[in-house]
Amino acid sequence: MPFSLYIHLPYCLVKCPYCDFNAYAAKSWPEEQYMEALAAELRHYASQPPWAGQPIATIYFGGGTPSLFAPQSFARFLARVGELAPIAEDAEITLEADPATVTREKLSGYRALGINRLSVGVQSFHPQLLKTLGRIHTPEDAHDTLTWARAAGFTNLSMDVIFAVPGQTMTMLTDDLTLAHDHALEHLSTYSLTYEEHTPFFAMRKKGTLRPVEEDEEVAMYSLIQERCVAAGYRHYEISSFARPGFSARHNANYWNGTSYLSLGAGAHSFSAASEWGTRWSNERLPRRYMEKALAHGNATTTSETLTQAQAMGEFVFLNLRQLHGLAPAAFVERFQVDFAEQFPHVTDLLAEGLLIADSGRITLSPQGLLLADTLFASFV
Ligand code: SF4
Secondary structure, three states: OOOEEEEEEOOOOOOOOOOOOOOOOOOOOOHHHHHHHHHHHHHHHHHHOOOOOEEEEEEEEOOOHHHHHHHHHHHHHHHHHHHHHHHEEEEEEEEEHHHHOOOOOHHHHHOOOOEEEEEEEEEEOOOOHHHOOOOOOOOOHHHHHHHHHHHHHOOOOEEEEEOOOOOOOHHHHHHHHHHHHHHOOOOEEEEEEEOOOOOHHHHHHHHOOOOOHHHHHHHHHHHHHHHHHOOOOOEEEOOOEEOOOOOOOOHHHHHOOOOOOEEEEOOOOEEEEOOOOEEEEEEOOOHHHHHHHHHHHHHOOOEEEEOHHHHHHHEEEEEEEEEEOOOOOHHHHHHHHOOOOHOOOHHHHHHHHOOOEEOEEEEEOOOOHHHHHHHHHHHOO
């Protein structure tokens, strides 16, 4: 059973005020020691079921800001991975890059060691929006990163676009999409700005010093993204994701399809599909404590959970529904030996209300359902 490998690199130059990821602002970071901790953790898992001897189908370096780390560090780590587990020949290997942290040489270095997909955290090409978001790169940095990545030989480029940012207009979003499309990227990930608890943006919103975009405008922005991306030749294949044919993110698709994934690093979450309904666990969040534990014991797990059948059924439904090809009730029955409509009788109402569509043996979100996806998903768990 092939699996996916995720590696979390938790350092950033500054912490963006809207971000609730496990990421820490740092002027310097213990690059070598952190990579050693990752290698120790991988050594620990690589000899155990269900990972031992299984091929790695995809690798994803996420963060934080992985592009703070030098190509040589990834080269050493990937060499260790290759010694401990077979990497599939056609493995998708992605690295998240922040435009404030790359150079032409760095990008060439990443490509030369086999990283074949770059996910660039552009967010916007508008200086005003970048400033609101607390991003430290300029629009020029973003353009340079995409241009240099192409020149370095990346043929699978993805870019993050954020919308519903205070001060953003439909024209600004149209500009961002036009500029993104000018770079002929293979993939776009689009996110609406959210106000997560314990972030400065959450507090500012509460105090009234930051006014969120009105809900109907946010909906209009999402519709604009869908129209413009589809018109530019992208396939809308997941709530937030658009890809040119053949360039859907394989790593993410493995999460949504219930494939096992091993995640290494501070705060990383893993999932094994080997037990009946699946098991998941997570690591120590603080990088220093993570490194201490991983280096001393080979694992830094702090929580672990065996899923119940009810949990597994709910997750199966929403992980399938978030993909635009939707859910096959027959696959649900095959997996759980339970009838889908009997388990979730409210589906009849959701179909009648036009939030879900049943067609050709599959159930998908309607355009209206897409806008209410989070509420819909909550009704299955
Ligand atoms: S660069 Fe990314 S991970 Fe780091 S603080 Fe900003 S949004 Fe979070």
